[in-house]
Amino acid sequence: MRILRKSLIIMTAAALLLPISLNCARAHESHASYAAGEPGDPKKPSRDIVIEMGDRFYQPMKIEVKRGEQVRFVLRNGGHEDHEFLLATTEANLKHAEAMRKNPGMEHDEPNGIQLAPQKSGEIVWKFTKAGTFEFSCLIAGHREDGMTGTVVVK
Template identity: 35%
Template sequence: MFLRKPLLLAACLLALGSPAWASPTHTFDFGQPAPAAKATRSVEVVMGDMSFTPKAIGIKAGETVRFVLVNKGQLLHEFNLGDVAMHARHQQEMLKMQQSGMLTPTGMKEMDHGAMPGMDHGMKHDDPNSVLVEPGKTAELTWTFTKGTELEFGCNVPGHYQAGMVGKLTVGP
């Protein structure tokens, strides 16, 4: 009987700390994810080890683009849409994931890292502007770009962005 209250308290604390409650709402001032059926065009992006081809992509504001991401490298890579500041923040999260053993050179392990030291939310690499692609695999990301801006597409796996795995994405009028 005397354990009921501490157990109830522990259960409540665990529930409040779970990723379902702790995940931030993802909003982006440059657009939002879209279903592939809404795409007005497709752009193939080939991921090599430490490179993207093409290195620059032009988009029109209002356009919905289906990115077809082909990893021809030997390592896990990421395709992530954002500005320089967003990439810097995401790189810190990815580094913590690597340090925890969740992120490996060729894949991602399923782990509950909401309780990882230094993580302020339960990131599961489910950001809508980002996708991980294992070696030899193909993935897709479809996005509607709502306004003109200068962005980057980058791989934020630790060290990859710094090694040059970043490209320019210009959204024009």
């Protein structure tokens, strides 16, 4: 009886978590081709760009790079809350933000994004292979809406 009860609990938990996993996967599908370029080689960054993340802002908010340039983003969360940096198109970030609203606590494991706890730092190495205007934003509920977005212009 105990084994049956434990099996039912595990199966119920798995059934409840499956939609969250699928929604997270669907949100990440838009990143499969990485509209803003591709993950870079950490051994070959061409320059560092430091981005300070505070409560509801990025500094700087606009960055210009050349097509083909590789950048190491050094991200520092000086705020009092967790913050994210997710590099994509505006459309992809809005779609991803909607998935996050439906699935609070969604975690990311993507080369074009990072989430940092307060007073922590991290890095992303990115190669900009396509020209255009892209954005970085914090998709934690309410942060993007409060203006936590920035722009990368690739010439």
